[in-house]
Amino acid sequence: MAKLxxxxxxxxxxxxxxxxxxxxxGWADTREDDKLVKTHCCFCGxxxxxxxxxxxxxxxxxxxxxxxxxxxxxxxxxGVKRYMQDEHPDRLKSPLQRVQDKGFVPVGWDxxxxxxxxxxxxxxxxxxxxxxxxxxxxxxxxxxAYLMGKFARVALQTxxxxxxxxxxxxxxxxxxxxxxxxxRSGNPWSDIVAADVILVAGANIAECAPITTDYIWRxxxxxxxxxxxxxxxxxxxxxxxxxxxxxxxxxxxxFNGMLHVMIKRGWIDQxxxxxxxxxxxxxxxxxxxxxxxxxxxxxxxxxxxxxxxxELFGPAKTxxxxxxRGIEHHSKGxxxxxxxxxxxxxxxxxxxxxxxxxxxxxxxxxxGGREQGQKCDQLPGNRKIDDPEARRYIAGVWDVPESSIxxxxxxxVPLMEAIHSGKIKGLISICFNPVVSLPDANFxxxxxxxxxxxxxxxxxxxxxxQHADIVLAGSxxxxxxxxxxxxEGRVIRHRKVVxxxxxxxxxxxxxxxxxxxLGKGNKFDYAGPREIxxxxxxxxxxxxxxxxxxxxxxxxxxxxxxWPCPSLDHPGTPRLYEDGKFGHPDGKAHFIxxxxxxxxxxxxxEYPIILTTGRVVSHFLSGTQTRRIGALVDQTSEPFCEMHxxxxxxxxxxDCDFVKVESRRGHVVVHAKVVKTIRPDTVFVPxxxxxxxxxxxxxxxALDPQxxxxxxxxxxxRVMKAERPIDPIAKLEVQAGGIR
Numbered sequence: 248m249a250k251l252x253x254x255x256x257x258x259x260x261x262x263x264x265x266x267x268x269x270x271x272x273g274w275a276d277t278r279e280d281d282k283l284v285k286t287h288c289c290f291c292g293x294x295x296x297x298x299x300x301x302x303x304x305x306x307x308x309x310x311x312x313x314x315x316x317x318x319x320x321x322x323x324x325x326g327v328k329r330y331m332q333d334e335h336p337d338r339l340k341s342p343l344q345r346v347q348d349k350g351f352v353p354v355g356w357d358x359x360x361x362x363x364x365x366x367x368x369x370x371x372x373x374x375x376x377x378x379x380x381x382x383x384x385x386x387x388x389x390x391x392a393y394l395m396g397k398f399a400r401v402a403l404q405t406x407x408x409x410x411x412x413x414x415x416x417x418x419x420x421x422x423x424x425x426x427x428x429x430x431r432s433g434n435p436w437s438d439i440v441a442a443d444v445i446l447v448a449g450a451n452i453a454e455c456a457p458i459t460t461d462y463i464w465r466x467x468x469x470x471x472x473x474x475x476x477x478x479x480x481x482x483x484x485x486x487x488x489x490x491x492x493x494x495x496x497x498x499x500x501x502f503n504g505m506l507h508v509m510i511k512r513g514w515i516d517q518x519x520x521x522x523x524x525x526x527x528x529x530x531x532x533x534x535x536x537x538x539x540x541x542x543x544x545x546x547x548x549x550x551x552x553x554x555x556x557x558e559l560f561g562p563a564k565t566x567x568x569x570x571x572r573g574i575e576h577h578s579k580g581x582x583x584x585x586x587x588x589x590x591x592x593x594x595x596x597x598x599x600x601x602x603x604x605x606x607x608x609x610x611x612x613x614x615g616g617r618e619q620g621q622k623c624d625q626l627p628g629n630r631k632i633d634d635p636e637a638r639r640y641i642a643g644v645w646d647v648p649e650s651s652i653x654x655x656x657x658x659x660v661p662l663m664e665a666i667h668s669g670k671i672k673g674l675i676s677i678c679f680n681p682v683v684s685l686p687d688a689n690f691x692x693x694x695x696x697x698x699x700x701x702x703x704x705x706x707x708x709x710x711x712x713q714h715a716d717i718v719l720a721g722s723x724x725x726x727x728x729x730x731x732x733x734x735e736g737r738v739i740r741h742r743k744v745v746x747x748x749x750x751x752x753x754x755x756x757x758x759x760x761x762x763x764x765l766g767k768g769n770k771f772d773y774a775g776p777r778e779i780x781x782x783x784x785x786x787x788x789x790x791x792x793x794x795x796x797x798x799x800x801x802x803x804x805x806x807x808x809x810w811p812c813p814s815l816d817h818p819g820t821p822r823l824y825e826d827g828k829f830g831h832p833d834g835k836a837h838f839i840x841x842x843x844x845x846x847x848x849x850x851x852x853e854y855p856i857i858l859t860t861g862r863v864v865s866h867f868l869s870g871t872q873t874r875r876i877g878a879l880v881d882q883t884s885e886p887f888c889e890m891h892x893x894x895x896x897x898x899x900x901x902d903c904d905f906v907k908v909e910s911r912r913g914h915v916v917v918h919a920k921v922v923k924t925i926r927p928d929t930v931f932v933p934x935x936x937x938x939x940x941x942x943x944x945x946x947x948x949a950l951d952p953q954x955x956x957x958x959x960x961x962x963x964x965r966v967m968k969a970e971r972p973i974d975p976i977a978k979l980e981v982q983a984g985g986i987r
Contacts, residue, residue: 261626286745287731288326289386290867293317293458299725306725308328310958317436323457324865324882327684331876332723333745337707339720340750351708357629359717363675364696364764365713366716367403370673373700376404376653380594380662380671384678386410386756386868387618393627393786394611394758394771395677396620400646400764401770406656409623411679411868413659413796415572416613417622418580419606419956425581426588426837427604428830429791430629431614431736433823434567434603435809440465441601442567444560446474448498448587449573449960452815454864456571456607456734458620466567472559476501477573478859479889479931487556492839492926494547494622495859495961499843503584504542504553505560506593511800518858519595523827526838528588531838545843547926552882565601566594572609572861578950582759592836598824599901608734610868611724612920615732618792619783623656624738628785628790636901644786653781658753660685660948664860667694677704677721678756682711682753684867686946686957687912695810695832704757709871710937720751727753729776730802735821737807740799755779788813791830845950846961850928852969852970854910854928854963856894861960870935887920887941888966889931895921901966907969908932910962913944916972939972 269714281302283576290293296315300308309330311320320352343351344358360468370379383395384446392410399408420430427433439462453460460483467473467486476482476491476498485492493501509515510531520527537775539550546553560566568591574583590605596602608614620627620641627644628636642649657665663685674695675968685691695701695714701711704721712718725744732738747753755776761770775777777799787810788795796812796819805973808819829836850857864872873879900906907914915932917940925931934942949958 250438258325268283280675282448283310284605284742286742286744287739287884288322288329289401289458289872290325290329290611292610292613292734293456295322295458295609296327296738297322297329299330299744301744304357306333314806315738317735318458321458321461324879325867325873328876328878330725331878332872335875337875338748338751339706339708339718340748341720343708343718343720345716356719358766359719360760362717363761365718367675367765370699371403371661376673377406377656378671379403379405379673380657380666380675382659382662382674382679382681383408383410383621385410385415385613386611386612387678388612388727388731388772388776389614389615389619389738389783390622390729390776391754391801392616392618393783394755396627397645398627398758398762398771399621399813400652401647402765404651404653404858405592407623407651407662407665408621408656408661408958410616411659411681411684412617412620412622413614413955413958414611414684414959415609416575416606416617418575418577418951418956419570420617421586422581422584422952423606424830425839426585426592427824428836429823430601430617431609431716431792431810432605432734433597434605435735435737435821436462438600438714438822439567440601442466442565443474443565443601444474444563445565445616446476446556446568446590447483448501448568448570450477450569450571451477451479451481451483451573451861452571452607453931455609455862457864459607469868472563473599474556474559479928489552489559489562491546491548491552491556494926495857496577496846497546497843497875498577498583499579499841500537500545501548501553501556502583502823503534503537503843504539504546504588505557506530507537507542507559508554508557509593510534512557513560513712514557515593516595520593523595523829524592524836524838525833526773527593528838530838530840533842533927540770545581548930560590561594565599565762566596567601567603569605569606569607573960575801575956575962578847578949578951578958579844581953585839589838594839596715598827603822605734607745612731614736615730615738617828618732618787620786623658623662628703628784629792630790631824640789641786644782647770660950660955660957663691663694664948669697672699672981674698674701675704676701676711679868680709680711680871682709682714683934683941683943686943688827688941688943689913689950690948691708704754706751707871707875709869718770719757721754721757722747722751726751727755727776730780730799732810733807736809737821738794738797738802738810739807740802767949807975847958848947848962850963854965856964858908858910858945858964858967859929859931859960860934860946861931862935863933866935868935869937874877878945883933885917886915886933886936886942887918889920889922889925890966891925891927892921892923893927895919896964898966898968900966905969907967908945908964910945910947910964912947915940915942915944916969930964
């Protein structure tokens with residue numbers, strides 16, 4: 248050990264920052280840490296509790312937080328490694344300015360902020376208020392999400408603000424409002440354990456929400472049956488009692504077919520339906536034609552599977568239905584969700600232990616991020632922006648004339664199309680990497696190149712930030728404080744663990760300073776996130792998502808509080824609909840009939856294969872953070888094309904061959920991964936990588952007409968064997984004359 252300790256300075260000098268965490272005294276160092284801070288993971292919507300170990304303003308490790316009720320100390324691979332991004336050499340530590348022929352150069356904060364403000368003024372004075380837009384994110388804290396919405400409408404007075412949650416949960420949110428009148432999963436996750444049957448559709452739980460797997464296994468331990476509907480036999484499906492390998496886009500066939508069988512066999516709760524719902528008769532008439540045989544043709548599976556699903560689900564005493572993006576990322580995503588909700592409603596299995604409906608939230612604050620007013624059609628409290636009463640109330644909270652608050656703006660994809668067409672000239676983005684995450688990536692790159700001015704707030708130079716004129720060095724989650732709302736609807740608090748490195752600012756400080764320089768500082772006079780939260784509470788008061796009764800102290804004392812929480816003595820609402828009352832004015836749930844329709848782009852002779860996209864366990868969203876964590880990169884270093892052996896044989900492709908996957912919009916060249924766990928008519932490519940490895944080079948800009956979510960889960964492609972792609976570095980060497 249003494250020899251290792253003596254050699255550490257030489258090792259660090261030779262290998263660089265990757266060894267910088269080795270203690271000065273070697274691994275035998277027993278110094279106590281400065282502090283151990285209870286906080287939460289910065290990644291997915293589960294928002295697991297974690298304790299971060301801190302020394303000298305640096306995060307050096309973690310400990311399980313076993314007392315936090317959601318994950319009880321358990322963490323997925325991303326959670327375990329999340330702290331390792333903090334000291335990354337790519338970390339931005341000053342604003343950057345693009346200089347012609349020089350790329351990005353550091354610039355002082357005053358010069359950077361002055362440039363941003365002068366460009367905002369120039370563009371809005373020349374082209375109008377709505378010519379400057381904001382794209383924000385669903386992994387921001389509630390405080391920052393609220394601040395972004397207010398900044399857009401008060402400081403910029405632009406209608407055009409939207410967020411990357413538009414790519415995630417909005418189909419489920421839209422469906423929930425239509426059916427239940429409330430946009431939230433209805434139960435604490437502990438209710439899953441008491442379910443007799445669990446139906447999971449379009450959710451790769453084991454990789455995308457691993458801690459949720461534990462709840463399902465505990466239900467299985469007490470005898471619960473598990474039904475999984477997915478084109479891929481993901482890890483959760485391998486242990487299911489019934490796995491239905493649905494054709495992408497065919498989910499309504501399964502749901503309507505199941506309901507058809509359940510009605511025929513009397514497995515519905517007529518008493519509950521008559522007391523607590525309206526519209527069932529029209530739904531029953533609609534599903535009359537969805538016989539198992541008819542439904543099976545839509546779903547691309549044997550009719551017997553649909554019958555068996557109904558036989559498991561229908562007679563159960565308790566059941567829980569869950570879904571994720573697999574049924575949402577469609578041009579009929581809202582209808583998919585509504586059809587699944589009908590199964591829970593028809594059986595009356597809502598509002599009690601073991602009975603519920605849940606969307607598995609994808610992004611870090613996917614629930615709270617869509618409640619605080621950063622959507623193009625929304626004001627704080629999940630209020631509609633075109634509701635006169637909501638506008639008057641929020642105008643009072645903000646102390647501005649109601650007429651000054653803009654109306655509905657453009658959602659994310661139409662907003663990018665407006666940039667491409669020249670209608671929007673300027674852009675601010677935060678917590679959004681659209682070059683990687685929006686469909687039809689080549690179109691997005693073209694659009695960003697047409698902006699007259701673009702500034703990105705980020706802590707790494709993301710692929711999108713590389714298009715910016717000014718990059719403002721912002722903060723990581725652990726460098727600030729605030730609240731998020733997890734997958735259950737539990738509002739939790741993220742504590743400040745370390746300060747941002749010298750030269751970087753907390754995001755909220757950047758927004759406040761921009762507002763001050765725009766002459767609106769009196770409307771953004773906050774000492775910090777706690778004061779922003781207190782205003783958010785008032786802004787949400789009386790709304791469906793009412794946070795008014797929450798304070799940071801109460802949240803800490805209770806390990807989180809569930810909304811609605813309308814008063815300081817209210818305990819919060821972990822389980823919705825317990826009294827049979829729903830969020831509509833009539834107090835009832837609304838059955839809505841849905842018919843299956845084809846996706847916008849179906850396979851044809853030229854492009855005969857279905858492409859579907861999604862996540863892998865070691866990466867998160869566009870990969871800006873996880874692609875910088877070595878242990879996660881080692882686990883999955885590059886994308887791949889998953890295909891069935893039948894398809895591989897037909898195309899003359901072997902496992903690990905390079906293949907070109909091509910749509911009408913673009914292509915990737917990646918390794919083939921030949922597996923038996925995917926449909927033979929479908930291929931899967933994960934989407935965490937940029938540029939020539941981006942799955943979104945191929946996806947289509949088709950939208951659900953109600954939620955405006957893109958159809959990421961189905962487009963038509965062709966696949967062929969390909970040569971090994973030239974490594975970018977090797978390509979530059981060849982261009983330079985082959986020098987090595």
